[in-house]
Amino acid sequence: MADLRALFSSNHPVGSSEAFTNRQSQWHLVATAIEEHLQHLAAPGFDVEDLEAPRNNLIVFHGVGGVGKSTLLRKIEASLTDAEQRPVQWGEPAWSGERILPVRIDLARSASNGPDFERVLLTIRLALAAHVGRPLPSFDLPLRRYWETQHPGEPLEEYVRRTGLAGRFGQMLPQQIQGAVSEAVGALQLPGLVGSAAGQVVSALVTALRERRERARALAGCARTADLLEIEPDLEALSYYPHLLAWEISRLPAKHSVVPVILLDTFEDTGDRHRDTERLLQRLVWLMPNAFFVVSGRNRLPWANPALQGQLDYTGPEAWPGLTPTQQPAPTAGQGGTRQHLIGDLSPRDCDDHLARRLTQDGQPLISPEIREVITERSHGLPLHLDLAVSRYLEIRRTGRTPVPADFDHTFPALIARTLSDLTTDERHVLRSASLLDAWDLDLATQAAGLTHQSAARRLIERPMISEDPHAVWPYHLHGAIRTALRTGDDHLEDQWTAADWHQAAVRALAALGRQWQEADAVVPSRTLLVACLRQGLRLARDHQLDDLAWLTDAAYTYTDDSVWEPIAPPTQPPAQQLGPDTPADALAELLAAIARRQHEHRGRTAERLTAVLDTGLLSDELTELALYYRAKAHKDLGRTDAALEGYRQVADADGRLAPRARRGMANLARIRGDFPTALAAIPTLGWKGRHHRVLGHILFPHGDMDRAIAAYDAARAEAEQHNAPGERAIAQALLSLACAFTDPARADDELALTHQLLGQLDQRATTLLAQVAALVRDAGTNDVTDRAAVLRTEITVAGLAWLTPLLETTLVFHQAVRGAQDDLTATIDRLHEATANGDFAYYVHIAAAMGDLPQPSRSAVQWLDDELTVRARWRSLVTARQHHLGY
Template sequence: MADLRALFSSNDPNSVGSDEAFTNRQFQWNLVAVAIEEHLRHIAGPSFDVEDLEAPRNNVIVFHGVGGVGKSTLLRKVETSLTTAEQRPIQWGAPAWAGEEILPIRIDLSRSASNGSDFERVLLTVRLALAAQVGRSLPSFDLALRRYWDAQHPGEPLEEYVRRTGLVGRFGAMLPQQVQGAVSEAVSALQLPGLVGSAAGQVASALVTALRERRERARALAGCARTADLLEAEPSLEALSYYPHLLAWEISRLPAKHSVVPVILLDTFEDTSDRHRDTERLLQRLVWLMPNCLFIISGRNRLPWADPALQGQLDYTGPAAWPGLATPAGQPAQIAGQGSRQHLIGDFSEQDCDAYLARRLTTQDGQPLISPENRAVITARSHGLPLHLDLAVARFLEIRRTGRTPSVEDFDHTFPALIARTLSDLTTDERHVLRSASLLDAWDLDLATRAAGLTHQSAARRLVERPMVSEDPYAIWPYHLHGAIRTALRTADDHAEDRWTPADWHQAAERAFDALGRQWRDADALTSSRALLVACLRQGLRLASAHHLADLTWLTDAAFAYTDDSVWEPLAPPARTSRPVPGAGRQPEGDTPADALAELLDAIARRQHEHRERTAERLTAVLATGTLSGELTELALYYRAKAHKDLGRTAASLDGMRQVADAGGRLAPRARRGMANLARIRGDFPSALAAVPTLGWKGRHHRVLGDIRWPQGDFPGAIVAFENARAEAEQHDAPGERAIAQTRLALACAFSDPVRADDELALAYQLLEPLDQRATTLLAQVASLVCDAGTDRDVTDRAAVLRAQIDVTGLAWLVPLLATAQAFHHAVRGAQDDLAATIDRLREATATGDFAYYVDIAHFMAGQPLLQPSTTAWLDTEDAVRNRWRTLVDERQRHLNARPS
């Protein structure tokens, strides 16, 4: 079918080729084909009885999905494919029921259709289709219909109604003729010559009498067991809703040459529902009373007929009545697919979107009119929603009609029509929750309700049943909005009557922000969930940035909690954009406290993947903004001081650590630890040791002590300290610190006990695997080299590779440690030339005076005198330290010599 909008977009109708492009829905067609095949087998079986009103029904298949996802297009294509094989897409293939007479009947129930939800119109449409296909009267139903019509539409002949309402078509005149034929047939069969066409009521009474008297001719004419009861009932709309039972019976007794299996497609089913379900009740009776017809229903929402809670609102409810519509026990609705006969219509893939746009509009020679660049941006903005594609095509034609060639910028656009389609069938509370939830990446019922400022969850509960909401039951927050709809709600003009003002959006952002903080604080008191912390940080930072929330409240505490454990999950900070945000106008780039905090945390986390020089530069820039609070300023100062330490800038690092320690805030213990480490780096071990009792757990006192002990050659003391550090980290449920302590324990064992070191290293790598600790991972690799010192396991080559990795990271403090590991290897092997070269490199790496004690240690291991007096202040005498390190080399040599050859 040609696209008339495209046809009338230009004075030259031949300049644009257009078609109602249909993207492959082969999976859905397969579902329909299987359903029809199963239905045919069922009604052909010996146990099937069209008059059985108690058997479960499996004669319905449901396709539901968000508005604009292509449900109506699918049903139209299914209808044409069932009507004419030539119109069926090639990839769909031929159905297994070839030879059966399938009669597709599509009925649009939308409110936009004329009288779309009128049950009379629905039933007349079905009967009209049968009139065209069968070409004969269906006596019991037709007589009942004629009696109803005379009672409910006095003075309006059925043929006039069919003509006036547009039901008339090629075969429109057949229906009134066949209905009148049924009356005449009854008059003739009952031998009632005194009655004529307009006396349907009298004919019905006579037929009832004949049926009650079991007259053979009457039973042959209308022998359904319930015909008499239906003809006796008051001809009201309620009675009309039971007449489909007669229609089903008539279809079942058609002779073979007229036999037909109706497939009734009810489109836009959501428009039949109201809070009393009156129209839905009538349509459900139609489905239940016609078990020999297959119904394909499409709508925005799943069909809840299998829900026992609807008992009393509909006639037939529960999983026993509708087994194909029931959700399997113990499975979330969207995961289970709402039963074997309920199917969610998904979005188009990127490839499908591109193919659709390429075929939708073409040049005269058949080439795609929409350029690949424009198709790409339309596809990205659509999130796979077909309605967005159609709106983009319309926009393309509008721009082209002005004489301008559409550009990529024209489609970086969201359409208000998406909002109108989304909000059309929601209640006021549901719309309120929807807008509030659109501010969040993901949410649960409690979060959405609090963001909306409501005191009850019922609106949120109803909203999550809508197909515009996707569910991942295994996520922290299971629900999220369809991407295209969420973008439209947040960025497009909302012309609804209850649209929000900028102040409304801002207040909703504040409510959502506070709700996130409340969830984190409440959960933190109970479970201290790291995953929830990171998720709240990500959403909270984006909300605070987009809506210029000045008071970061809980975000400050969350930021410190994030940095406490050295895990460093990526936070994906808010994208720097000038796109308008509801309630906030067009946003300048990075000028809010939340932007500064996001940059601060990202710089801290990304230092695991960036050179420490870059980390220092980013933190300096954040500090220069002046938008951080006092505590967050201390956080930036502390991590910049750490970066300076890693880069070998001891003086700058000490200055930053001292500022943080003097402030006396929550980072003071860590800053004092940093100062103790800097004293150790300068070789002032007594000062470093004196600081340990002041550090406590927050200052990682056991780990600092271990780092002081092992350079003295006191490996038993270091191992005990690192074991204590690991145990304390376990007590505080701090996996990041536990991995750090374990890696240092492995390093101490690598020098003193290589057998044990293998196991400790294995555990260290296991603990590091789920974390993002690049420096500690490199330290573990150094420990692995120490463990293999003296062997022929490519220690030298591995050290060269490791040195390159260290240089990339900017972790200068690892360079002298790596050289010390190499010196140990050469000392154990007795390779004096290699050892001398390594000591020279070590002396060069420590020329600033930092880590100069490693040069002393290398000489101690080699049994060589120092070339000049040491500047290191050891905890014991220099001779005691020398003897421990030389003994360590001797023990490693004995260990290697004792190994079996």
């Protein structure tokens, strides 16, 4: 249809078109990405076993619910399956004729019992069963072993039938897996009886692979096959099996070769605070570099965000160059540019296509590529912005001047005028107030607007400029282009806001966020809401120079109380202002970021960051105490006992809300220095907030009084559960596991399993390393303890957790004493002397001597609670008990 305004804008004929292709651009993105993927696979340097190369084997379509993402994926699947089902306007891809295997998997929680990783992997293998028609031993053998272990008594074929995965080829997979077992039995020349048990076949195969037998390596020669077959076949192991599947696919003969294109639909249903399922699916993508993945969901994939380090295995722009927010420069084959595309609003490609088609002259686009690029970037995909840009182009051209890109590097007042023109006064008021927030609900928008009724906000959410994500903390958000224009442009309406109006609205919005968090916290505390309110509140306080941080201080304390440590993104600043915090909100954001990032940074870096934020003088007295306390903790972890004591004393003397914790820190420092009477005397002053049961356990443990230490740690865990403190519960459980590991390895197994379960929901680096030390104690006397300890020693050093080093060396002494390895024991005690040379943890040298039945150090500053001979006898009895347990 012709645009009459364009037609009558000039003496020279201007053509126009309003037509958009129906998902043609999205298909082109997929087709091009698959073509690049195929070129990448054919490149001489491609290695399916390379675990370090960046990954670009996926494309992501994201957008609000109901915009057709699932429909798009179904259409892509049909087009890849049968060219006749491909829309004519989509065209034939350059790789037509290649052996492509599409596999669409709906990850919705309502689909086949939700995003089950077993189901995902079985769906892929079932698809391969039909198209490849042969066993894949490297993958099939561990899969069968996993299935027999995790699903005893339930045949795989029954599961496939029951869950609806069967389709036409449901029986082919069990047959092929049995074929892989038979093939292994034949290749390894095993007795016929062995072939019925996957575990025995796997064991024989591992032995053959370790011995580098040619027939075994021909059967399952992936470099990591033996390692994966040796570990416990649990869900964690299963998530690494795709590496074996990728290797099998890579070595298929030409007539069976296939490139899987795996379409993961409704990806948002895999997400939760801890990203457990997402972590498994990310491994699937990473470990199958020869497969291509098409992902759809409500949100962008954040894998290129370094802040997710620790929550996912592979993060950062170097790992996922196509998932960064901006276009990658000069993409090459196999390493294309951005792979994240918004569905709903027009993609940049569609925007450019629309602008190129909208105005033409002599069959050529009238708007230059440079101008189209600027318009597209500023539009956020909003069609109204594109229309206004076209109108502006015609107006400038009519004056006789040639438009330039700078003419379009701004928002349009008319965009706001058109948006607001049919809104009531109250609706406009709510819209402006809501534009201060990244997302909101009806209550938040109403309170930010200072209104007493929700009707205006309720009417507003029905407008097309408001998007909804029902699964988010706050479901509503304003379209990016409109929000930007509203916040930076002059709307020329009679009721436009002044700078003071915007400031007052920011004050109301910050207060509303605080009320929402405080009211919810008083009923059912929500960690997710707390973090979301902190992020929005910090940005509001910074952007509008709000010096009174009000509830943000309480929220900061609550955030640190739970010891969960989600990233708190600091407010973004222009590059010129990134020299350091210059507002109280900046300082608070940096404080919380430093505290949280200590789980991923050396404790020395944590101390430096906290010192820098303290030096700004921007923190209130309460927040200064918070910074001092965590800096003291960092000093303690680094072995800087005097600096830690000074910091704890400052916080204790202030007698604020962290005083009990500071007194606990001082008690722990007394214990670290071997002054057990002083540490014990402090316990009655600590209470729950000072973690009195845990401190008691820390005192009893060095005395070898394990039964009472276990009871103290058990009481600490119970008290943490009573106070709904997940972080403290995990710490107490890890310590309980450590104590049990010395006395009862069997119980320690169960306690460590619970420890890992609790830690899986948190981000606690030190506690995780402590749990690994406990696992070494449990396994003391066995063969692999020394090698694992060497790896753990490096991790402890990298983390800057000096306090764990003496415990690790003492654990090695226990192991070596049990085995009677006198030379190794002497060398370890020498290292222990070095680690405790400053006087901290000197009692571990006494403990080591007792376990090794060696003379005690001649000079001792340790002030024991019990007779030293009694302490010595307890530790020596733990060694003899373990020797008896192992049959030494």
